Amino acid sequence: MSKRKNTKLINRLTCAALALPGLMHEASAARVEETYDVDVQYGHYEESGQRIKVNTFESAFTIPIGNAMTSMFNFVHDAVSGASPIYNSRDAQGKVTQVMSGASIKEERNMIDANIAYFLDQSTLKAGGGYSTEHDYKSKYLNASWSQDFNKKHTTLNLSGSVAFDDIEPTNFNSDCGNKCTKTTEQVLAGVTQVLNKDALLQTNLTFSNSSGYLSDPYKRVIFYDANNVLTTIASDKRPRDRRQWAGLVRYVQHVEDANRAALHADYRFTTDNWGINSHTVDLSWHQPLGEGWEIVPRIRYYTQGKADFYEPTFTGTPTNTPNYSSDYRLAGFGVVSGGLKLTKTLSSSKPLQYLKLNAGIEYFDHKSRYELGGNDSGSFADFKYYLFTASVNLKF
């Protein structure tokens, strides 16, 4: 059957049919699936030039409780190794060099979280919490969310909130933190998801988060020079004790029936905070089913951020005259261009296993200061590249 035919007639009839009450269910698909899900994921993240490597093992379990509730458990184990930047120094000509940690870091993090979801006809309530631990960092958090459908499930309002309590116990004692300090973060989200038509969906979210306490990085250092470019002080990273950040997301999803039910996902995110960091992300991905359970997802992304008010690669002056200072490359102005590919194969199976889904993906990132929107002349000393490889297995019973 050829596709280059009078598709418009069918579309017009279909539109008229979908206007009939009780015909538009597909766009808001049933949410309570009484299935047991098991997800196991492995991820490998590696930065260029002997820097950080992270291996992540993640497993998630979803267990139904009756036909209106589900419980979810998630376990994550990360192993981090490699060197990371500690400070920047500058030579007599003012040229900046990044200095890496000599000893390679070796850290492990374990996290467990659990949540319970209760599904009503028009709404979903979720509550959960988690605990994460590594040798110098512990975090406890709680979250709750509410989503409410309106307008025959074409519109969904999402509200959520979370709070996290972190304890930091640095292994070096010469930071402001001393041997123990704390940090608290509260976050609230409000969002609307709107089904535009049978093939398109628009999602918007606004998130506000407020962090207070020790927000510096106890392992980062800042070098102060005097007016003659002579090193005077090596200080510990010092950031404000509160951070308020706003983040917005606009996501558009368009299904393309003629392309074998492919879907375009287009995301735009922005963030702004009282540290002066503004960021923008554009993320495009194309989800292309290939038949026989195969799907390929190419993705491109551009991220740009402006530097924090208190960031300098190196400082001139003295710490006592400077309220806050950081040379952490993550607070600098930069851009990241990335591209990736993910391949999924779904094998349908007979009972008791309903299906088995295999995923493998790779994403390559190029982090450069000159990729910052509007340009950045701070030089290439902090530039690096990294990649992320993921493989996962998803089982549904």
Next chain:
Amino acid sequence: MNKQIFNFTFKAMGSPCSLQFYTVSHQHAEDIYTQILQRITELEQRYSRYLETSLISEINRAAGTGRKTSIDQETFALLQYADQCYRESNHLFDVTSGILRKLWHSQQTSLPTSSQLKDITALIGWKKVKWNQRDIYLPLRGMELDFGGIVKEYAADVVATLCLKSGIPSGVVELGGDVRVVGALPNGDGWTIAIRDPRNPEHLITRFKLKSGAVATSGDYERFQIINGVRYSHLLNPKTGFPVTGLQAVTVIAEQCVVAGSLSTIAMLKGHHGLAWLQTLPIAFLCCKNDGQLINQLGV
């Protein structure tokens, strides 16, 4: 969770119907079946032209009296759908053409006279109907509205949505030969759909599997009459007032049963041009020509 299949057969809208789906408990199955039956009965009570108390009968009784009949949102949507079919079919699909049955009922032994035809066709014409979101009015006494070609198929779609809303991902509903799949079998396979031979209903022309969507057939299967040895279809051309000829039956696969139903009906109404019209559409279909030739473009 272990799911088992439940099978219900019942009679609705003058036809034998069946409903099959997978769920966990007998109680859940019964609850869903009851809910579905209630909704189908509701549609029948509102839109059947055979029931004196139906909305359709009320609209028809008010024809030519100057009295408008109030309608609800569902009825308005059905009228809009009927209007779309009318426009897409070059005015062949006309919900006011049901009145032609008066000339072509099954006890009929002779052809209608030309004056009978003239009188009746004067009462046909969707364009004459005055309707809007709030009310409808048939301007001529004797005019009739008939959703016969739409409501049964629409009901199949409504049933599928009700199943999905009740957490039934796997099931199939058949209402008098029109089929709507709720979702594939739990092992991912499609449901087997069999198409009967229009001239020999005990015999199957083809069978195929369908994972999603709907199948509707329009043809002179049961409802027809033989006058002077000629077999006349129950499908009537609103312009000529005569039964259509050219095709014995048309089966169409579409996402919604109501769309599959109207496409197969329009193809039948187009008679000898029906096959060529179907071939211009990006759809899977099966067409039985009058000479018995089978055009199978189901592609499944």
